[in-house]
Amino acid sequence: MGLTNLHxxxxxxxxxxxxxGVISSEELVQACLARVRETDARVQAWAFLDPEYALAxxxxxxxxxxxxxxxxxxxxxxxxxxxxxxxxDMPTENGSVLCAGRTPSRDAxxxxxxxxxxxxxxGKTVTAEFATRAPGKTRNPHNPxxxxxxxxxxxAAAVAAGMVxxxxxxxxxxxxxxxxxxxGVYGLKPTHGLVSRHGMFRLSRTLDxxxxxxxxxxxxxxxxxxxxxxxxxxxxxxxxxxxxxxxxAGEAPPLPPMFAFVRTALWDRVDVDAKEAFAELxxxxxxxxxxxxxxxxxxxxxxWHRVIMEAEMAANLSREWETGRARxxxxxxxxxxxxxxxxxLDYLRALARVPELDASFAELFAQRYDAILTPAAPGTAPExxxxxxxxxxxxxxxxxxxxxxxxxxxQGVNGLPLGVQLxxxxxxxxxxxxxxxxxxxxxxxx
Amino acid sequence: MGLTNLHxxxxxxxxxxxxxGVISSEELVQACLARVRETDARVQAWAFLDPEYALAxxxxxxxxxxxxxxxxxxxxxxxxxxxxxxxxDMPTENGSVLCAGRTPSRDAxxxxxxxxxxxxxxGKTVTAEFATRAPGKTRNPHNPxxxxxxxxxxxAAAVAAGMVxxxxxxxxxxxxxxxxxxxGVYGLKPTHGLVSRHGMFRLSRTLDxxxxxxxxxxxxxxxxxxxxxxxxxxxxxxxxxxxxxxxxAGEAPPLPPMFAFVRTALWDRVDVDAKEAFAELxxxxxxxxxxxxxxxxxxxxxxWHRVIMEAEMAANLSREWETGRARxxxxxxxxxxxxxxxxxLDYLRALARVPELDASFAELFAQRYDAILTPAAPGTAPExxxxxxxxxxxxxxxxxxxxxxxxxxxQGVNGLPLGVQLxxxxxxxxxxxxxxxxxxxxxxxx
Numbered sequence: 001m002g003l004t005n006l007h008x009x010x011x012x013x014x015x016x017x018x019x020x021g022v023i024s025s026e027e028l029v030q031a032c033l034a035r036v037r038e039t040d041a042r043v044q045a046w047a048f049l050d051p052e053y054a055l056a057x058x059x060x061x062x063x064x065x066x067x068x069x070x071x072x073x074x075x076x077x078x079x080x081x082x083x084x085x086x087x088x089d090m091p092t093e094n095g096s097v098l099c100a101g102r103t104p105s106r107d108a109x110x111x112x113x114x115x116x117x118x119x120x121x122x123g124k125t126v127t128a129e130f131a132t133r134a135p136g137k138t139r140n141p142h143n144p145x146x147x148x149x150x151x152x153x154x155x156a157a158a159v160a161a162g163m164v165x166x167x168x169x170x171x172x173x174x175x176x177x178x179x180x181x182x183x184g185v186y187g188l189k190p191t192h193g194l195v196s197r198h199g200m201f202r203l204s205r206t207l208d209x210x211x212x213x214x215x216x217x218x219x220x221x222x223x224x225x226x227x228x229x230x231x232x233x234x235x236x237x238x239x240x241x242x243x244x245x246x247x248x249a250g251e252a253p254p255l256p257p258m259f260a261f262v263r264t265a266l267w268d269r270v271d272v273d274a275k276e277a278f279a280e281l282x283x284x285x286x287x288x289x290x291x292x293x294x295x296x297x298x299x300x301x302x303x304w305h306r307v308i309m310e311a312e313m314a315a316n317l318s319r320e321w322e323t324g325r326a327r328x329x330x331x332x333x334x335x336x337x338x339x340x341x342x343x344x345l346d347y348l349r350a351l352a353r354v355p356e357l358d359a360s361f362a363e364l365f366a367q368r369y370d371a372i373l374t375p376a377a378p379g380t381a382p383e384x385x386x387x388x389x390x391x392x393x394x395x396x397x398x399x400x401x402x403x404x405x406x407x408x409x410x411q412g413v414n415g416l417p418l419g420v421q422l423x424x425x426x427x428x429x430x431x432x433x434x435x436x437x438x439x440x441x442x443x444x445x446x
Numbered sequence: 447m448g449l450t451n452l453h454x455x456x457x458x459x460x461x462x463x464x465x466x467g468v469i470s471s472e473e474l475v476q477a478c479l480a481r482v483r484e485t486d487a488r489v490q491a492w493a494f495l496d497p498e499y500a501l502a503x504x505x506x507x508x509x510x511x512x513x514x515x516x517x518x519x520x521x522x523x524x525x526x527x528x529x530x531x532x533x534x535d536m537p538t539e540n541g542s543v544l545c546a547g548r549t550p551s552r553d554a555x556x557x558x559x560x561x562x563x564x565x566x567x568x569g570k571t572v573t574a575e576f577a578t579r580a581p582g583k584t585r586n587p588h589n590p591x592x593x594x595x596x597x598x599x600x601x602a603a604a605v606a607a608g609m610v611x612x613x614x615x616x617x618x619x620x621x622x623x624x625x626x627x628x629x630g631v632y633g634l635k636p637t638h639g640l641v642s643r644h645g646m647f648r649l650s651r652t653l654d655x656x657x658x659x660x661x662x663x664x665x666x667x668x669x670x671x672x673x674x675x676x677x678x679x680x681x682x683x684x685x686x687x688x689x690x691x692x693x694x695a696g697e698a699p700p701l702p703p704m705f706a707f708v709r710t711a712l713w714d715r716v717d718v719d720a721k722e723a724f725a726e727l728x729x730x731x732x733x734x735x736x737x738x739x740x741x742x743x744x745x746x747x748x749x750w751h752r753v754i755m756e757a758e759m760a761a762n763l764s765r766e767w768e769t770g771r772a773r774x775x776x777x778x779x780x781x782x783x784x785x786x787x788x789x790x791l792d793y794l795r796a797l798a799r800v801p802e803l804d805a806s807f808a809e810l811f812a813q814r815y816d817a818i819l820t821p822a823a824p825g826t827a828p829e830x831x832x833x834x835x836x837x838x839x840x841x842x843x844x845x846x847x848x849x850x851x852x853x854x855x856x857q858g859v860n861g862l863p864l865g866v867q868l869x870x871x872x873x874x875x876x877x878x879x880x881x882x883x884x885x886x887x888x889x890x891x892x
Contacts, residue, residue, distance in 0.1 A: 311794065312794060345785070352761065
């Protein structure tokens with residue numbers, strides 16, 4: 001491989017080549033920075049990127065390796081971090097003018113874990129305003145007239161454009177799975193509570209998740225292996241046994257997996273193009289897929305999600321509301337206004353409905369299916385930069401805290417990528433990755 | 447000891463005598479039933495008590511022991527269970543006509559744990575309506591014209607009257623510490639989440655705790671050793687290392703403990719009699735006690751507690767509200783009406799204030815003090831049965847989930863008991879019991 005193509009390496013491969021002394025972290029970061037120079041004027045994925053500082057981290061990683069010290073699983077590999085995730089050495093502005101110049105003094109839990117694994121923090125990626133809907137400057141790398149999706153717009157676009165092999169984002173509605181689908185990369189929202197959110201902007205304790213972007217399933221497994229783990233500072237995190245995500249994701253399933261194709265109550269919103277792509281995929285899966293109708297409770301879930309999200313947003317952004325609401329986007333202001341009027345009774349009732357929904361899914365998986373197969377979005381990335389697209393196909397899985405993954409398997413007639421969303425049972429993250437790998441292999445064998 | 451006094455045994459002593467074959471469980475239960483016959487017409491502690499069934503359990507415990515099988519730490523010891531805690535073999539009516547005849551099919555987690563330790567479930571003790579304020583039939587064993595306190599009225603009174611050595615209750619406001627103070631027994635509300643609430647009526651996830659009643663500290667430690675432990679079915683329970691509560695509680699402190707005397711913003715409500723008793727106690731403690739003023743946040747805590755409790759009550763009792771509100775007490779109806787109007791914003795803000803309050807207490811304990819010493823109630827049990835008394839002195843500690851213990855150390859001029867409340871840091875339950883034992887010994891040595 002010529003040094004000019006280093007930016008196209010997966011994180012797994014790059015880390016191995018660095019560990020083996022075939023390439024240096026500095027060479028890799030130089031290649032990624034070159035890619036930034038080539039593409040970012042068009043894509044605009046970064047909220048903060050200091051090339052010199054990234055290179056300094058890379059050189060320091062190279063020195064550690066050359067000194068013969070043991071190195072982590074991501075040693076020398078550059079990573080993009082969504083600009084709602086705190087970094088001690090870079091600003092974190094949450095996509096809002098209200099946080100302009102904000103420089104946290106500590107790393108978020110996920111950043112600290114990645115640094116321990118040896119990464120180079122490349123920079124901070126563009127987020128929609130407070131990880132909600134009002135778009136940042138980022139454009140879709142496949143066509144700059146189209147949205148990259150959001151709110152993790154910069155992370156999805158940077159990985160898709162080859163500026164970094166992997167990046168972190170977040171998901172409270174559909175902020176990881178949707179941009180991954182629109183940008184044609186893998187986007188994983190792991191099980192709720194599996195990855196600590198300490199040091200990440202809190203929009204909704206109930207719904208916030210850290211999101212992972214990569215160009216290979218192996219890289220998602222590698223990231224998850226470093227990021228998963230209990231953290232007392234995240235109230236929804238529990239101590240759990242370590243899972244060998246890479247080993248499990250790399251295995252062949254003992255039996256070919258069964259998929260439950262779930263169209264959801266929103267199927268009418270799916271565009272004709274995407275419906276055809278799903279029909280083709282299901283045809284190809286043959287008896288490995290069955291169409292499953294969800295309970296009526298699932299149809300109401302988007303309303304519960306809205307009540308919970310808006311109520312928690314209103315509480316978590318109450319200081320911004322008090323002191324700077326004129327500088328919030330109109331759409332966010334309207335949502336906060338609604339959120340401020342939600343009754344605790346309705347909020348708590350919505351919360352109380354989730355466990356029964358969870359139980360119904362647990363049963364579905366226990367019965368027969370390895371994964372749910374469902375749209376990640378109603379179609380490819382819409383034209384225009386005024387909206388980040390429709391998150392509705394993600395909210396049910398976010399509400400239930402189930403692991404959800406966008407797999408870049410399809411393409412629209414407009415040439416833009418279109419993801420397939422796979423969903424697994426809570427804490428079935430490793431097996432979901434294994435199932436996804438089987439699916440990608442199966443489709444490739446057509 | 448004559449068999450007629452067996453009812454006065456502590457659970458620890460009774461279990462040892464049964465284990466050693468000195469007495470049988472049947473003899474012990476007979477003695478307790480005799481005590482029920484003597485006193486309960488006056489006290490009315492029981493919502494359900496079938497003497498034959500209690501004796502049958504005792505005989506079965508005796509058979510197990512005689513067969514030479516290993517026995518649990520409470521083998522053959524009768525226990526009273528508050529009538530909001532489910533039992534598979536007895537009704538659980540939550541102190542409301544709306545639940546008349548309700549017979550759950552499963553034991554609550556705490557009941558299952560006690561059965562595993564070998565107990566005889568003596569019966570179900572009277573609770574105020576849905577563990578709130580409207581009193582049941584129970585009277586104070588020290589003077590039947592006075593309230594026993596509530597809502598765990600029957601458990602406190604039954605232990606005080608010698609009808610059972612130990613009993614379980616609950617606390618969401620002051621439902622364990624207050625009746626323990628009024629009835630002159632020990633009442634412990636352990637750290638929030640330490641004892642599973644699965645199978646107990648849920649009034650407020652945030653504030654509900656299981657409560658423990660006993661006549662000795664040793665018995666509280668014994669109960670807690672059996673009851674503490676992780677339970678995935680309680681969303682606030684975490685797996686934790688086992689703590690040897692009995693060993694720790696039985697040790698002498700390495701140094702004489704330091705107490706922080708906290709009068710709280712409610713000190714004006716404390717009656718003259720109780721103020722004098724506290725002055726005397728503090729005088730006796732000398733340099734082992736210092737008066738500590740709490741932050742202003744602590745003064746607001748009762749309002750946060752009210753908002754959280756009323757909002758969660760309204761949600762948890764929404765079915766009862768829909769289908770039977772005419773059969774709720776007027777006072778509960780009024781609270782539910784208020785609770786139904788609480789905004790999620792105010793509810794979530796109240797919740798969000800708790801961690802800073804927690805941190806301020808953690809600092810207080812880390813600095814200098816072993817326990818907070820504070821009133822359990824504004825005075826001895828008030829006359830009359832229309833109210834269970836003022837829970838205000840308990841709400842702050844309940845809100846923070848800190849372990850709180852009423853120690854029956856004082857007496858009013860009316861001859862009624864008056865508890866001293868000791869509060870420790872979260873998960874400092876074992877040390878709190880040790881500190882309480884030191885205090886009791888110190889006062890006895892006057």
